[in-house]
Amino acid sequence: MKSMQELEAIRQKAKKAMKVREGQENAIVVSVAMGTCGIAKGARDVMMALVDETAKRGLDSVVITQSGCAGFCEKEPMAKVHMPGQPEINYGYLDANRARDIVARHLVHGEIVHDYVVQLPGGEDRA
Amino acid sequence: MIMLCSCREVKIVREDVKEAVQRCGREKHQLLEILGQLQKGTNFLERDTLVAVAEELDLPLAEVYGTATFYSLYSTKPRGRYVVRVCESAPCHIDGAADILAAVKAHLGVAVDETTDNSQFTLETTSCLGVCSVGPAMMINDEVYGNLTPDRAVEILQSYN
């Protein structure tokens, strides 16, 4: 590396790889239900698709995390998206393609992908 | 395998020294590095080694010896294959280092600065190993062990047999 610019480029790239460790206050949190049922129905693929797609798109302020089983096994794989200042949106019956779709539309453009939204009893689920 | 090398041929010593000098450089300020490397195999610096170092670096032998005897990681007297250093610093003392030392002495059957009859272990004490939060501690060659109890210390020593 021979310049300030190069240093900055490497720094930005490295930041992405490290993002998972940053506690971001205003981050969009995507949480994948990773109970046995979810995993059995393909939650891992969903998780990896989300990770991959957000990285590709350079979405720095997105944290992809996991949660335990939400108790709605038939709707698995499930994920919820929490944008700062907005209610959580629960998605169900996901696969890798749908996950990428969510990244493209919801995370990037803030558009709720109604096709995959599942309503949970009580509305405010604390999975 | 007993590593006491007083029987090693001077020629071999010379080659080791030449190699170390080549790696580190011939300047006087590399003396400590060179001595450190040469001690790795045998745990001590024999006379022939210091002579060869003095010759390679064009230093008086007494100066090399005077430097070697200043530093406690070097020894100019034969030591065992494993050098056991029990930390005697205040933090380890608070944690019961005296009991550890007693257990190690009893297990090895030697006093401090002595070597077991089979040349396996030399017991030394050290001023501090820098792992004060997990005392009492000891070091065997380069490996540091913390949170010792007398039993655990003996157990660890047994694993070196």
Added chain:
Amino acid sequence: MSIHRSHILVCSGSNCTLRASVPVRMALRAAIADQGLDKEFKVIETGCFGLCQEGPIMVIYPEGIHYCGVQPDDIDEIVETHLKKGRVVNRLLYRGEAEQEVTLPSTPFYQRQHRVVLRNVGAVDPENIEESLARDGYQGLAKALDTMSPRDVVQTMLDSGLQGRGGAGFPAGRKWDFTLRASGEPKYVVCNADEGEPGTSKDRLILEGDPHAVIEGMAIAGYAVGASQGFIYIRGEYQLSLQRFRKAVEQAREYGLLGSDILGSGFSFNVEVRSGAGAYVCGEETALLNSLEGRRGEPRYKPPFPANEGLWGKPTLINNVETLANAAPILMHGAQWYRSLGSEDCPGTKVFTLSGDVANRGLIEVPMGITLREIVEDIGGGIPGGRQFKMAQIGGTSGGCIPAEHLDIPIDIPHLDDVGASLGSGALLIVDDSHCMVDLSKTFLHFFAHESCGQCTPCREGTMLMRKLVDGIAAGSGTRKDLELLERITATMRKASLCGLGQTAPTPVLTALRYFSDEYEAHIDSGRCISGACGVAVGGMKS
């Protein structure tokens, strides 16, 4: 570069290493590989989290869950429950508390700390320079090279009020200033990493946890004073530090952050890593220089000072690891920011190694001016086993012993001076009431008699004479006259010794005599010791 959904940080600082973090790491890697999870989970060896007493420690991100005391047997459960199902393994949380009630970072142990020097220790993989870069590593250097003149850098250091963190507490900026202004070429920067003070392991944990912070500090210093060659002298006992640091230097070189024409600035700087060979006195800066030159590590008389005549007689800036690790944050955030931390007389934070009779032992970084009580009770979690606080020895074996009556003093240089103690290098040994001061004094003196370099008369002879006298008192054969002799020796050593070692070696015994004279007298007059450690009769004393 692959992106993982989760990072698992396992401490690989020496303290955790010797608490079996290596087998834990191996078991974790094996389990993840077995289950084909290696694309999702990245295992990172990182530096010390500070809470060494609870090690090995593991942190799982992005949740930020800390597990304590993890053993290889626990790995299966962590993988199955946490990694695969996202459920926290409550029993491995700090002190077994349920997650909802307390996470480790929310404990007073962390809450009362302020991490400047330790900013990346425990947060990055020290063997991966990119992780440092991601957390603003080398930004301080970049800023200096890009926007500041050497004089600006020195001025910022002067303005920050940073005092040397190696023991003497000399204003760092003034050393930089002296070296910048000294005539003579070439100039050198030397990092003093010969941390030998018993009770101190902060420099080691910085070197192991964030070597790039130190390299960056050295390069900034080099730029500021006009040096293009740096040396770091690391204690010979610190094999892991040596290994990590060498690797870090290589990486910095690969990335062009060391070498010639750094970041296109025209500034060149290299760092050579040197190992000590077991001599406490080499922590004294001129002894260290002699050792670097391949000689006996004996201190030099001063003046001349290293800033004018240092390594090979050339102007040399020599700073402690922690001091240099402060340089980049100061440049990035400014002198005023630094001054806003800590106390009026002592800006900034201080890293301490907490050891002895305290619940939480380990590495902490606190603002200067925090009280001893806050450290012992809040961060340290108090004295375990229903015992009482007896005294704290601050500053290592050459530091003073502070009794309970001074628990509320703010920890900074002037306040410690008031009670006969010194900040030293940041050792904090907590001692409970089960220990005997005469026995402890014996330990201190055995240490100094072993570590005196033997060059000047007061220290060479004085340490051994003190040792003999205190050994005699401990054995019950001491007399009141011995106490007078001890006073004479200590007075002469403090005033007439050549270096700081001899000048401060009597401190712990002096403060012990000052605050716990009844214990000495009990040994002499009635042959009694509270702990029985001294081999005379047990009991019979008011303390």
Added chain:
Amino acid sequence: MTDNAVVTINGTEVTVPEGTTILTAAELAGVQIPTLCNHPDQMIKAVCRVCVVEVEGARVFQPACSFPVWDGMNVRTNSPAVIEARKTVVEMLLSRHPQDCLQCERNLHCELQNVSKSVGVNERPFPEETRDLPIDDSSGAVVREADKCINCRRCVEACADVQGVGVLSTVNRGYDTVVSTAFNEPLEQVSCVLCGQCIQACPTGALREHNDIDRVWRALADPNKHVVVQTAPAVRVAIGEDLGLPVGTRATKLLTSALRQLGFDGVFDTDFTADLTIMEEGSELLQRLQEGGTLPMITSCSPGWIKYIEHYYPEQLDHLSTCKSPQQMFGALAKSYYAEKNQYNPDDIYVVSIMPCTAKKFEANRPEMAAEGIRDVDAVLTTRELAQMIDQAGLDFPNLKEEEYDSPLGISTGAAVIFGATGGVMEAALRTVYELVTEQELPALDFTSVRGLDGVKEASVLLPLPNGEDSLEVKVAAAHGLASARQIMEKVKNGEADYHFVEVMSCPGGCIGGGGQPRPSTTERREKRLQAIYDEDEAMTIRKSHENPAVKALYEEYLEKPLGERRHKLLHTHYVQRSRY
């Protein structure tokens, strides 16, 4: 640069250049500060801490020997705290110093004793201990008694830096720190050249010469022995120092008188064989020049130097002149020429040398220095030992009746006496070689370019040949102190030395600064002794070796033609390769 500083010392102002040490400034203010590790010719060490003083504003006491003054500095050298600290420091040293002052060789000449008195030590308050380190008398020349070492390191500097030998070093650490050899080997086993400069540097009785006084007394008392004595050139200008005369006193005639009173049967002069050495060495040089021998030829009179080259440059021994030293030539002639002439059985002759040198004791013991089992020299005393004997005999040295040397081995020239000074052998040789080669009288006798205390002195002398056309240029060098000799030897080794003839003396200043001379041999004293040597030369009626009538007679009567067998056997020797480690 050298701004003046006004310094107040115990209330008295003194003006000195800034950067002067407190010690020097105090001296100017008339204040004596005790010292131990300080030596006027050596580097500052600041390790003994006896000279600590109070500097206003400083947190701790500062050593006067190293601490530079600044303008406005206020120093107290006599506050109660300073006095107490100094006394404590000395008491600490004494807590494990052997208490055998009455038996010690340094009794009444000991710096530790003096300092201990001046700081007011009157008890031994601290726990006592003896180290019980072995006394090393293995070399028969230099004795080390490490128990008396106070770690001032002056001997280390003398050995390593002045002499470039470095067989002494500070070893171990802390309380066990002591000056020793590598692996604590006896001096006989290490590459010590036995020059005795360490003895000159030592403030205590830790280093001294091997004592041969009793052997000499026994020989003198033996009615069957004919005991003859020779005195080296440098002894006469120094012995007075130990016997109540001012430094630089020429005590030649008192010396001969004293020796006679001690009972020596013949009082002779090494100067006689110094002249002979010039004859032999001069012809050897001319031979090498004419026949293409190894050049440069290097002198061989200094036994410390000989041992040095044997240890450190064993592959360069061919450069040495094969001449024995004057001491050994004297011994050999005493037991042959002199014995024959006076009909003594060589076995009954006992040769004693008075030498400024400790290495001479070693030289006399070398196996090469004997002919048919008869040692050339039987006992060697240093100047100090002779002074001791004169004390023992109760002689009032300064007031003795002046006497002359005996004949013929006491007849000498000015060229011989300057052997005692660095450059002297060279100058003496040039006086003779010039006249032998050119067959003309030397216009000026003094070759000042080889005089003085520079470490290495070089000169070039043009010798006009008798044919009146050609001339011979002889390039010479003289070195004193073995560190200087090493500079020359490195050139020789690398083929960069274009000298024809080199003089090397082991000791600084030459023999007048020898290891056996009265202590201390400071530069100041050496300069006075040098002056006395040159005065002695000028006062001589004959100042060229080849004009010494006794030497001429010796050649005519006894020695055969040049390089004859007898001459070879008696006056020449060979050298042995030794190891450096």
